[in-house]
Amino acid sequence: METKIKVLVAKPGLDGHDRGAKVVARAFRDAGFEVIYTGLRQTPEQIVNAAIEEDVDAIGVSILSGAHNHCFGEIMELLKKQQIDDILVFGGGIIPADDVQYLKSIGVAEIFGPGTPTDVTVDFLKKNIAGRE
Amino acid sequence: MSFDAGLLGRFLKGDKRACSRIISIVEDARPHMAEYLEKLQAHTGRAHIIGITGPPGVGKSSLINRLSTKYLECGKNVGVIAVDPSSPFSGGAVLGDRIRMGDISLNPKFYFRSMSSRGSLGGLSHATIDASRVLDAFGKDIIIIETVGTGQSEVDIMEACDTVIVVTMPGTGDDIQAQKAGIMEIGNIFVINKSDRDGAERTLREIQSMLMLNPMNADYEIPVVMTKSNVGEGIEKLIDSIDAHYEYLKKTGRLSEKRSLRSVSVFEKKFLCELKSKINSILLNDAEFLKIKENVAGGRMSPDSASIRIMEHIEKKMFNAAGK
Numbered sequence: 001m002e003t004k005i006k007v008l009v010a011k012p013g014l015d016g017h018d019r020g021a022k023v024v025a026r027a028f029r030d031a032g033f034e035v036i037y038t039g040l041r042q043t044p045e046q047i048v049n050a051a052i053e054e055d056v057d058a059i060g061v062s063i064l065s066g067a068h069n070h071c072f073g074e075i076m077e078l079l080k081k082q083q084i085d086d087i088l089v090f091g092g093g094i095i096p097a098d099d100v101q102y103l104k105s106i107g108v109a110e111i112f113g114p115g116t117p118t119d120v121t122v123d124f125l126k127k128n129i130a131g132r133e
Numbered sequence: 134m135s136f137d138a139g140l141l142g143r144f145l146k147g148d149k150r151a152c153s154r155i156i157s158i159v160e161d162a163r164p165h166m167a168e169y170l171e172k173l174q175a176h177t178g179r180a181h182i183i184g185i186t187g188p189p190g191v192g193k194s195s196l197i198n199r200l201s202t203k204y205l206e207c208g209k210n211v212g213v214i215a216v217d218p219s220s221p222f223s224g225g226a227v228l229g230d231r232i233r234m235g236d237i238s239l240n241p242k243f244y245f246r247s248m249s250s251r252g253s254l255g256g257l258s259h260a261t262i263d264a265s266r267v268l269d270a271f272g273k274d275i276i277i278i279e280t281v282g283t284g285q286s287e288v289d290i291m292e293a294c295d296t297v298i299v300v301t302m303p304g305t306g307d308d309i310q311a312q313k314a315g316i317m318e319i320g321n322i323f324v325i326n327k328s329d330r331d332g333a334e335r336t337l338r339e340i341q342s343m344l345m346l347n348p349m350n351a352d353y354e355i356p357v358v359m360t361k362s363n364v365g366e367g368i369e370k371l372i373d374s375i376d377a378h379y380e381y382l383k384k385t386g387r388l389s390e391k392r393s394l395r396s397v398s399v400f401e402k403k404f405l406c407e408l409k410s411k412i413n414s415i416l417l418n419d420a421e422f423l424k425i426k427e428n429v430a431g432g433r434m435s436p437d438s439a440s441i442r443i444m445e446h447i448e449k450k451m452f453n454a455a456g457k
Contacts, residue, residue, distance in 0.1 A: 002161055002162065002251070003161045003163070004161075004224070004225075004249070004251075025227050026227070028225065029220060029223065029225035029226060029227050030220070030222075030223050030225060031223065031225060032220075032223040032224045032225040033225050034219075034225060034226050034228065034249050035225070035226065035227045035228065036228045036229075036231060036247050037227055037228065037229045037231070037232065038231060038232065039229075039231070039232030039233075045239060046238055046239060049238060049239055050231060050238065050245075052149055052150050052153055053149065053153055053244060053245055053246055054153070054231075054246065054247055055150075055153040055154055055156065055157045082150075084150075
């Protein structure tokens, strides 16, 4: 039996800055994770559908456009609607502290701001995904 | 974790999440994998399994988007398994074929699953055939398997599929590349994608002259299709070729022949895998094995005589265990 940590790295919204998402995807790969990269401009529906089809442990959302409250809100709502409670949602991007608090209140596990060493994110996932089943 | 009859029930009712979970069980070889596959077996055998292989960057994923779009328009249920390579260092992977799927990803009749090759070198992962069995049982009419970007010798796809499509593009080598053994031998259909690029005609001639020398070509003529997947050109012709090949397989009885071979090959691989883990468990902390290994490391014994010695040792150990 060989279980890998699987993470969907998603880029919702209209901004095309995916350098951060790609750096994080690469760090996950080097930590032995399996990363599914969705590409740019994904809708929340597409992101949740991809997470279901790929049976991932976590969804990492990278967003720099300022629409984070809306995007995360919709993703959390869609997950709730389908009664999915075993996928960890986390994020990265330029997100003000007040909004971070709000996002955590709707179920986002953690937000990693600019300058976060990739090790921190990797360790967070290792610690919080305790190997399904 | 016990066998979950509810999961199986949801799967048979068409629940996508249940399908995804069963593929994960198969991919990770989790407990009860054999039981799930056993229960699904009766529902398999209906899908046409199409393999797409070729070098990195020739447009395999974009072609799959175009093919799937057309099949969905015809009312077909389509499943895709796309394999990308794993890292030889960390074992991790970045799976990026989903990027090309765009709008069709939300079509309820479409299912897309990425897979890491997990160290396997034949272009697929160990679990790819089993995952295609799961999608077959899930009611897919068409299953498309995309290999990792291949070089010359990754031919596992041949066994996994009914119809193999080898995709290439202009300017990938001279005529001797087309004559080499390996991947150029396994195509039932050839596609020259990006055919608006320079040298498309020449690539066409080279593949055609390679095919003319093909002795297996007697009762089925292997088509070479020119496509431009970025604008969707040539896709209908490709679908006609795929259908024609499937008809040919059915008419000549080769389809059931191919599928029998596939079943036997899956059986042999599973059984060898079981055997390997059995032997690993026998040799775990085995004093003789450790001693032989040390002797090989220290240059006191050749790897050749060591492997013969260890086989004798295993046989003796298994025999003793059976005698008890």
